[in-house]
Amino acid sequence: MAGIVIDRIAKSFGAVSALKEVSLEIADGEFVALLGPSGCGKTTLLRIMAGLETRSSGRVLIGGRDVSDLKPYERGLAMVFQNYAVFPHMTVYDNVGFGLTMQKKPKDVIDRQVKKAAALLHIEPYLERYPAKLSGGQRQRVAVARALAVEPAVLLMDEPLSNLDALLRLEMRAELKSVLREAGTTTVYVTHDQTEAMGLADRIAVMHGGKIVQIAPPTEVYSRPASMFVGGFVGSPPMNFIPVEARAGSVALGGQTLAAPRASGALTLGFRGEDVTLAPPGEAMPFTVRVAEPMGSHLLLTGRIGDAVVRVVAPPASIVKAGETVGLRLDPDRIVFMDAATGAATDLAA
Amino acid sequence: MTQSRWLPYALIAPAMVFLGIFFIVPLVQTIMLSFQGGSGFGLENYSKMVGDLNFGLAIKNTFLLVLTVIPLQVGLALAMGMMLQKMTAGRDVVLWIWTIPLGVSDLAAGLVWLALLQNTGYINSMLFAMGLIEGPTPWLNSETPVTLFVAVVLAEVWRATAIVLVILVGGLQLIPKEFGEAAEIFGAKPWTRFTRITLPLLKPSLQSALILRTVLAFEVFAVVYALGGRNFPVLVGEAYVWQRENQNYGVAAAYAVLVMIISLAATIFWLRALRTKPEAQA
Ligand SMILES: Nc1ncnc2c1ncn2[C@@H]1O[C@H](COP(=O)(O)OP(=O)(O)O)[C@@H](O)[C@H]1O
Numbered sequence A: 001m002a003g004i005v006i007d008r009i010a011k012s013f014g015a016v017s018a019l020k021e022v023s024l025e026i027a028d029g030e031f032v033a034l035l036g037p038s039g040c041g042k043t044t045l046l047r048i049m050a051g052l053e054t055r056s057s058g059r060v061l062i063g064g065r066d067v068s069d070l071k072p073y074e075r076g077l078a079m080v081f082q083n084y085a086v087f088p089h090m091t092v093y094d095n096v097g098f099g100l101t102m103q104k105k106p107k108d109v110i111d112r113q114v115k116k117a118a119a120l121l122h123i124e125p126y127l128e129r130y131p132a133k134l135s136g137g138q139r140q141r142v143a144v145a146r147a148l149a150v151e152p153a154v155l156l157m158d159e160p161l162s163n164l165d166a167l168l169r170l171e172m173r174a175e176l177k178s179v180l181r182e183a184g185t186t187t188v189y190v191t192h193d194q195t196e197a198m199g200l201a202d203r204i205a206v207m208h209g210g211k212i213v214q215i216a217p218p219t220e221v222y223s224r225p226a227s228m229f230v231g232g233f234v235g236s237p238p239m240n241f242i243p244v245e246a247r248a249g250s251v252a253l254g255g256q257t258l259a260a261p262r263a264s265g266a267l268t269l270g271f272r273g274e275d276v277t278l279a280p281p282g283e284a285m286p287f288t289v290r291v292a293e294p295m296g297s298h299l300l301l302t303g304r305i306g307d308a309v310v311r312v313v314a315p316p317a318s319i320v321k322a323g324e325t326v327g328l329r330l331d332p333d334r335i336v337f338m339d340a341a342t343g344a345a346t347d348l349a350a
Numbered sequence B: 001m002t003q004s005r006w007l008p009y010a011l012i013a014p015a016m017v018f019l020g021i022f023f024i025v026p027l028v029q030t031i032m033l034s035f036q037g038g039s040g041f042g043l044e045n046y047s048k049m050v051g052d053l054n055f056g057l058a059i060k061n062t063f064l065l066v067l068t069v070i071p072l073q074v075g076l077a078l079a080m081g082m083m084l085q086k087m088t089a090g091r092d093v094v095l096w097i098w099t100i101p102l103g104v105s106d107l108a109a110g111l112v113w114l115a116l117l118q119n120t121g122y123i124n125s126m127l128f129a130m131g132l133i134e135g136p137t138p139w140l141n142s143e144t145p146v147t148l149f150v151a152v153v154l155a156e157v158w159r160a161t162a163i164v165l166v167i168l169v170g171g172l173q174l175i176p177k178e179f180g181e182a183a184e185i186f187g188a189k190p191w192t193r194f195t196r197i198t199l200p201l202l203k204p205s206l207q208s209a210l211i212l213r214t215v216l217a218f219e220v221f222a223v224v225y226a227l228g229g230r231n232f233p234v235l236v237g238e239a240y241v242w243q244r245e246n247q248n249y250g251v252a253a254a255y256a257v258l259v260m261i262i263s264l265a266a267t268i269f270w271l272r273a274l275r276t277k278p279e280a281q282a
């Protein structure tokens, strides 16, 4: 078991700077998701941790030991690849036992560990089969079992579920979470899917343009995003942003007066679609509905406040039609203010 | 729209006609010819072939060449291919240079090596100028079978390793790099990765390269002829001699049929030896 310290890791590919001095501390046994849009440097960071990619500068520590210049297999970690990378010319048994075979473990130890990992991932019936005879979900289980069989201190996963269909992804997600919790393995999980990150991780590191822009537990990333980017990237629907003007330390919005973090000036107000209540149009912020989508569990309303596009989640039984104007009342405890110029959160307490 | 049933056949018809006229017909003719002797239809040509003084030698030499050249070529091509995989800059240029001999005909290749190795060749002149030898040293006559053999092997390796290389490079590029990386993560050292991951996954390409090279190697002739004339008899060389010098087309045809049978056997051997079980395919 081991914690991970990423100390000012930077990486450039020629003129392209993929990572800009990224630092991150992961506790022993913690599950951290690296979340961000495609091309933000998640894979590069994970591969540098694994030792598959060279770094331009900085250090990686695992279990307090500087592993920056060690070979991948000297770092005491295992990895699950996006395309599984399950060896096609070996049976499932040999695949799962590959790491132990490489460590020259005795046959009976290998057998015990393979059976244990196979049981954990429910792949015992396929042990003698070749991967070509397995479905995508089963191959993914083999890849995870191969990683867990070596009982690694650290498990790295790069978008392990992205090649599975939606239903299987949901199933595997829950299963991964319980299996890894049981194993107590320190896990770094790369994904561009915010629901995956929210569901799995103890903490989410949101990446953008080669930097970590926020690292916090899922609920905090969701309700207290560090920037407009995070608010817009995490959550479905994304956070709504409307421009407001602070006067005398508060913001007046259609009948509501909200405490502002600054005495005066332009701000951006952020709120989640579900943190509003519908009110008669005269008594609250006027919201012109363009589209109403009944989603079953809720009613999704898309429309405008002023010039800003806003999405609101209303109770499923609400009677709102497209073209109507309704009032929105905000929950003052669940709003965030962003600097209008930089998009960064302005902490109310500051 | 359902495609008409005859369309695929119509499309391959020209190729089939071509193959029929220029391959099947001469093949059947050759086989017929090999059975036609002075005393009618029979094995007369074959007994003449087997009874010839050079026959045993030609068989021995051809097999010796194949068994020496093929492992050398495959080993070299694998090493070169793996080096190319590791390269980033200049990879294409190196591959291009390595494949230049592919553009040289086998007779021309033989002549190049003859110019290097004959009594008044470049190598003799160079060694003489350096004071390492007393005078022109013959390497390619019947009294020096070992150096002649080595010269033929050298020329063949120089000439035809590139075709193996090209096939293997194609195969190596088809192996996703994640397989090697996964093996590395789980503790496989470079040599283990090569033997346990790369080689097994390269099997289909190795098989193609070996079939192609073995069949062509059993047909070795021009390089041998340029370097050693009849000092180093090989099967196709004997066919040539019977056809040209002895004007005996029947025995020449028997040689041709023999080479064909050996090639077929070699092909079947590689198909079996390097079979990938269907369930173990990538
Ligand atoms: N081997 C490479 N050579 C050049 N550029 C690369 C290489 N790998 C990644 N990059 C670049 O680095 C950036 C980050 O890539 P990556 O880490 O794969 O992003 P992510 O996994 O978040 O989608 C991208 O701009 C990508 O084009």
Ligand SMILES: [Mg+2]
Binding pocket: A042, A043, A044
């Ligand atoms: Mg990626």
